[in-house]
Amino acid sequence: QVQVVESGGGSVQAGGSLRLSCVASGSIFGINPMAWYRQAPGKQRELVAGIASGGRTNYADFVKGRFTISRDNAKNTVYLQMNSLKPEDTAFYYCNVEVRSRYYWGKGTLVTVSS
Numbered sequence: 796q797v798q799v800v801e802s803g804g805g806s807v808q809a810g811g812s813l814r815l816s817c818v819a820s821g822s823i824f825g826i827n828p829m830a831w832y833r834q835a836p837g838k839q840r841e842l843v844a845g846i847a848s849g850g851r852t853n854y855a856d857f858v859k860g861r862f863t864i865s866r867d868n869a870k871n872t873v874y875l876q877m878n879s880l881k882p883e884d885t886a887f888y889y890c891n892v893e894v895r896s897r898y899y900w901g902k903g904t905l906v907t908v909s910s
Contacts, residue, residue, distance in 0.1 A: 796821045796822055797819060797820070797821040797822055797823060797892060797894050797897075797899040798819070798820045798821045798899075799817060799818075799819050799890050799891075799892050799899050799900060799901035800817070800818050800820075800890075800901055800902075801815060801816065801817045801888065801889065801890045801901040801902070801903060801904040802815070802816050802817075802818075802904060803815040803816050803875075803904060804888060804904030804905045804906045805905075805906070805907070806907040806908075806909065807880055807906075807907070807908055807909070808908070808909055808910075809880060809881055809882055809908055809909065809910050810879060810880065811880050811908070812876070812877060812878045812879075812880065813877045813880065813906060814874060814875070814876050814877070815831065815874065815875040815877065815888055815890075815904060815906075816872060816873075816874055817829065817831070817872065817873045817874075817875075817890030817892075817901060818870065818871065818872050819871040819872070819873075819890075819892045819894075819899070820871065822894070823871055823892075823894055824894070824895070825848070826848040826868050827848060827871070827892055827893050827894050828845065828846065828847050828848055828892075828893045829845070829846055829866060829873040829890065829891065829892050829893070830842060830843075830844065830845035830846070830864075830873075830890070830891045831843040831844050831845070831864060831873070831875045831888055831889070831890060831891075832888070832889045832890075832891060833884075833886035833887065833888045833889065833906075834886055834887050834889070834903075835883075835885060835886040835887075836886075838886075840889070841855065842855055843855055843858055843862065843875070843888070844858065844862055844863075844864035844875060845864070846864045846865070846866050846873060850866070852864050857883075858877075858884075861877065861878050861879045861880075862875060862876065862877050862878070863875070863876040863878075864876075871892075873890065875888070877906070880906075880908045881908060882908045882909065882910045883908075884906060884908050885906060885907050885908050886905075886906060887903040887904070887905050887906075888903060888904050888905075888906055889901055889902075889903045
């Protein structure tokens with residue numbers, strides 16, 4: 796079994812920063828692709844940023860230049876540094892981990908950005 800746990804969410808004013816963490820544990824073998832998604836109330840879940848096993852990253856247009864995804868392979872952990880936060884960034888942020896072509900999700904961490 797694979798466990799995925801996010802942390803680091805909270806409330807922040809517009810222009811502020813937060814750093815999210817996601818730890819994958821359990822039956823994990825090797826280095827796995829990981830990604831951050833988010834879902835705002837009444838909206839579909841959308842990809843925020845992803846990082847491949849080899850370290851290649853990709854970002855949604857609406858966060859590029861503001862967010863940075865990184866990983867610590869030894870700890871099976873991925874981070875999302877969020878800067879210049881906007882009210883429209885308010886959402887539940889979910890971590891996704893791919894392990895041998897199967898996908899595992901965390902329960903999410905709430906990010907609230909006030910204006």
